[in-house]
Amino acid sequence: MADCAMQLMEAVHAVYASGSPLNIVGGGSKAFCGGERVGEPLDAGVHCGIVSYEPSELVLTARAGTPLKEIEGLLASHGQTLGCEPPYFGGSATLGGTVACGFSGPRRPYAGALRDFVLGARIINGKGEILSFGGQVMKNVAGFDVSRLMVGAQGTLGVLLEVSLKVLPRTAHELTLRYLYSEPEAIARCAEWAGRPLPVSATAWLDGALYVRLSGSQVAVKAATQSMGGEIVLQGEDFWLGLREQTHAFFRLEPAQCLWRLSIPPGAPALKLEGRTCFEWGGAQRWLVSDGAPDGIHDAALGAGGYATLFRGAGQERIRLSPGVAALQQRIKQAFDPAGILNVRGP
Amino acid sequence: MAMSVEFLAALRRIMPPDAVLDTAESLRPYECDGLTAYRQLPGVVCLPHTVEQVQAVLLLCHRLKVPVVPRGAGTGLSGGALPHEQGVLLGLARLDRIIEIDPLNRCAVVQPGVRNLALSEAAKPYGFYYAPDPSSQIACTIGGNVAENSGGVHCLKYGLTVHNVIGLKILTMQGELLEIGGKTLDAPGYDLLAVLCGSEGLLGVVVEATVRLLPLPERAQVVLAAFDDVALAGEAVGRILSAGIIPAGMEMMDNLAIRAAEDFVHAGYPVDAAAILLVELDGENREVSEQIFQVRTMMLEIGATEVQTARDEAERLLFWKGRKAAFPAVGRMAPDYYCMDGTIPRRRLPEVLTRIAELSKEYDLPVANVFHAGDGNLHPLILYDANQPGELARTEALGSRILQLCIEVGGTITGEHGVGVEKIDQMCVQFGSVELAQFHALRAAFDSSGLLNPGKAVPTLHRCAEFGRMHVHGGQLPHPQLERF
Numbered sequence: 001m002a003d004c005a006m007q008l009m010e011a012v013h014a015v016y017a018s019g020s021p022l023n024i025v026g027g028g029s030k031a032f033c034g035g036e037r038v039g040e041p042l043d044a045g046v047h048c049g050i051v052s053y054e055p056s057e058l059v060l061t062a063r064a065g066t067p068l069k070e071i072e073g074l075l076a077s078h079g080q081t082l083g084c085e086p087p088y089f090g091g092s093a094t095l096g097g098t099v100a101c102g103f104s105g106p107r108r109p110y111a112g113a114l115r116d117f118v119l120g121a122r123i124i125n126g127k128g129e130i131l132s133f134g135g136q137v138m139k140n141v142a143g144f145d146v147s148r149l150m151v152g153a154q155g156t157l158g159v160l161l162e163v164s165l166k167v168l169p170r171t172a173h174e175l176t177l178r179y180l181y182s183e184p185e186a187i188a189r190c191a192e193w194a195g196r197p198l199p200v201s202a203t204a205w206l207d208g209a210l211y212v213r214l215s216g217s218q219v220a221v222k223a224a225t226q227s228m229g230g231e232i233v234l235q236g237e238d239f240w241l242g243l244r245e246q247t248h249a250f251f252r253l254e255p256a257q258c259l260w261r262l263s264i265p266p267g268a269p270a271l272k273l274e275g276r277t278c279f280e281w282g283g284a285q286r287w288l289v290s291d292g293a294p295d296g297i298h299d300a301a302l303g304a305g306g307y308a309t310l311f312r313g314a315g316q317e318r319i320r321l322s323p324g325v326a327a328l329q330q331r332i333k334q335a336f337d338p339a340g341i342l343n344v345r346g347p
Numbered sequence: 348m349a350m351s352v353e354f355l356a357a358l359r360r361i362m363p364p365d366a367v368l369d370t371a372e373s374l375r376p377y378e379c380d381g382l383t384a385y386r387q388l389p390g391v392v393c394l395p396h397t398v399e400q401v402q403a404v405l406l407l408c409h410r411l412k413v414p415v416v417p418r419g420a421g422t423g424l425s426g427g428a429l430p431h432e433q434g435v436l437l438g439l440a441r442l443d444r445i446i447e448i449d450p451l452n453r454c455a456v457v458q459p460g461v462r463n464l465a466l467s468e469a470a471k472p473y474g475f476y477y478a479p480d481p482s483s484q485i486a487c488t489i490g491g492n493v494a495e496n497s498g499g500v501h502c503l504k505y506g507l508t509v510h511n512v513i514g515l516k517i518l519t520m521q522g523e524l525l526e527i528g529g530k531t532l533d534a535p536g537y538d539l540l541a542v543l544c545g546s547e548g549l550l551g552v553v554v555e556a557t558v559r560l561l562p563l564p565e566r567a568q569v570v571l572a573a574f575d576d577v578a579l580a581g582e583a584v585g586r587i588l589s590a591g592i593i594p595a596g597m598e599m600m601d602n603l604a605i606r607a608a609e610d611f612v613h614a615g616y617p618v619d620a621a622a623i624l625l626v627e628l629d630g631e632n633r634e635v636s637e638q639i640f641q642v643r644t645m646m647l648e649i650g651a652t653e654v655q656t657a658r659d660e661a662e663r664l665l666f667w668k669g670r671k672a673a674f675p676a677v678g679r680m681a682p683d684y685y686c687m688d689g690t691i692p693r694r695r696l697p698e699v700l701t702r703i704a705e706l707s708k709e710y711d712l713p714v715a716n717v718f719h720a721g722d723g724n725l726h727p728l729i730l731y732d733a734n735q736p737g738e739l740a741r742t743e744a745l746g747s748r749i750l751q752l753c754i755e756v757g758g759t760i761t762g763e764h765g766v767g768v769e770k771i772d773q774m775c776v777q778f779g780s781v782e783l784a785q786f787h788a789l790r791a792a793f794d795s796s797g798l799l800n801p802g803k804a805v806p807t808l809h810r811c812a813e814f815g816r817m818h819v820h821g822g823q824l825p826h827p828q829l830e831r832f
Binding site: 152 | 449450451452453454473474475495496498502503506507509510523524525526527529530531532533534535536537538539541542544545546550562563564565585586588589590591592593630631632633634637638690691692693694719721722723724757758759760761762763764765766770774777778779781782785786788789790791792793804805
């Protein structure tokens with residue numbers, strides 16, 4: 001528990017003058033995210049500790065270096081949880097790194113993405129100024145929503161100091177069901193469920209089987225199970241954890257293979273691409289392990305009405321943006337980090 | 348005439364005759380939005396039929412440096428669509444086509460002028476609805492909802508506009524068409540949708556939106572609890588949420604608001620109560636039954652004087668009708684009313700209501716309180732008479748004190764109505780000059796000309812200096828040792 005905001009601010013301020021890049025590091029668990037970075041490491045993990053937590057307000061505020069484990073532990077002791085079920089990708093994961101990467105877990109389509117739960121943020125911009133946006137209240141439309149802009153910006157717009165999050169009650173009861181389906185069958189089934197008011201909290205298709213998790217009161221889960229059929233999976237939580245943390249064998253990469261994440265409309269047909277695939281989020285997040293050329297993968301995602309991201313592995317063209325959006329993003333980067341020093345990408 | 352002859356001639360060359368209004372008589376309906384205390388005739392009104400026409404207007408205005416104020420249905424409550432005397436008021440209501448309801452991908456693609464309620468009605472045959480439901484939903488448009496990041500009574504459980512928009516097509520002030528997101532749950536790069544939602548028309552003109560649709564719940568039921576003490580009602584809200592129940596809606600009204608609403612719609616509200624709480628529960632049939640039982644028990648334990656569960660759908664709608672009609676109902680009690688929109692941490696509610704009651708006495712103006720209790724969004728309604736000399740100024744001064752109070756307790760000056768022109772001075776209290784400078788830099792990344800909706804949402808540092816800005820840091824007023832009344 002340490003307040004190191006001034007120390008971090010001075011560090012950024014110093015390089016703002018010199019122009020040499022900084023590589024912001026939290027717990028180091030998601031160093032793979034976004035590709036190689038250059039510059040002096042800035043240890044943002046030192047600025048840690050939970051600042052406030054009001055269970056009845058459903059709001060928690062913590063310094064960015066706080067271990068995610070510590071936050072989830074505290075929430076669990078009050079019967080609450082982070083709604084989006086964020087992946088750790090390593091025990092050292094911090095709140096700051098989690099927000100900077102903007103990843104959400106299996107619950108995302110049903111409870112919301114990480115960015116949906118961010119209420120406020122305190123940051124250091126590229127000029128070494130400490131800024132506060134948003135707050136600790138659920139509804140706040142004063143000024144542009146810079147707090148949410150930080151989610152997934154990978155530290156390129158500012159060093160995160162503090163984040164306020166909306167939290168949710170933990171659901172009382174969970175159950176996982178399994179069905180032997182082909183990919184097209186699984187996509188169709190997910191679409192059908194999504195059209196009904198069912199307590200679904202996760203869906204995934206992997207190794208020829210569709211998994212669905214139900215979360216809610218005992219009666220709601222029981223009623224849904226009766227109407228949905230399927231085979232009950234014992235220790236279903238292990239399956240979802242393996243998927244979320246990508247420890248499942250599916251995610252094991254051979255040399256030269258890459259893991260691609262395709263964010264496409266959930267009902268889009270199975271993509272015909274070289275490699276092995278699985279999907280989550282009712283079809284809206286598809287994973288592809290492939291050594292194919294980035295071009296073809298980007299084209300396929302675009303053709304399906306979505307986007308591809310090179311998630312793990314080395315390669316060029318990790319994301320593809322339209323020229324107009326790319327230029328706008330560059331101008332936003334300059335607005336926050338005019339000297340171009342924060343989390344600069346390698347060659 | 349405010350606009351040059353050359354500009355009007357150029358505008359007429361690119362627009363059909365029915366899309367350009369410039370006589371005083373035809374401009375009059377556009378002089379204000381839902382915040383009627385501020386009025387200004389626009390230089391000219393432009394009502395395009397197509398995206399191409401919107402683009403042509405923006406290109407022309409950018410070239411000739413003419414300000415543009417976008418407008419949806421004009422129901423906004425903060426003056427975000429207040430016209431510019433020398434500018435174009437760009438009305439988007441004619442772009443009102445629902446392009447697609449896509450049940451397979453649980454979303455809809457709409458033009459900006461589609462009305463909020465019309466979208467839910469169109470989705471209904473497919474078993475879906477659009478969750479954000481601002482009380483103006485009969486009239487307000489999706490484009491305006493995006494600009495203001497509108498909420499509604501269901502946003503505690505289902506989120507604001509920002510949580511339900513997955514794709515936007517915008518035109519920048521330079522006339523460049525940008526596609527952001529789509530039928531996907533996220534898009535690569537910076538979260539531009541988050542910045543655009545609630546940007547009050549300063550960053551771009553929305554010409555198409557893709558929004559998520561949710562399946563209609565199996566059952567919705569409402570519980571009404573009455574309390575003889577506002578603090579108890581506030582406590583009840585915390586108890587429900589701490590028990591792990593997230594109601595679809597949770598609304599509170601104080602005595603003045605209860606009496607006004609009851610008098611207006613005869614909803615069966617207990618008129619002697621200090622406060623009532625409406626708690627809507629939705630979901631699977633048996634789960635709802637279970638939660639109703641839990642909520643009823645909790646309310647009685649806390650000391651509710653009365654707990655009713657709507658007997659049928661008609662009574663449920665009647666209970667809501669009273670709440671949804673609270674603004675016009677209060678409006679019947681005085682010639683004018685001024686609606687405030689602060690958000691506070693819920694646990695501070697009792698002291699905030701006490702302070703508002705004190706301020707109401709000090710300024711000699713009645714205040715009725717309507718409260719989105721679940722998410723801490725408070726709407727004090729100040730009753731006044733604009734025809735009495737000085738009363739509007741006194742009302743605005745009282746409003747300003749209430750907003751500063753919201754900031755002092757750790758809240759915000761606007762939960763869902765936006766800053767517009769109305770709260771622009773209070774922005775100087777809520778934010779320091781470094782944050783305001785950052786907002787301006789971000790805005791310039793989208794619109795370096797500053798021609799899009801100028802003078803709204805984000806004050807210039809110069810303006811704040813003139814206002815005598817008093818930035819409250821982390822709930823601490825400057826000079827905290829001084830007493831403030």
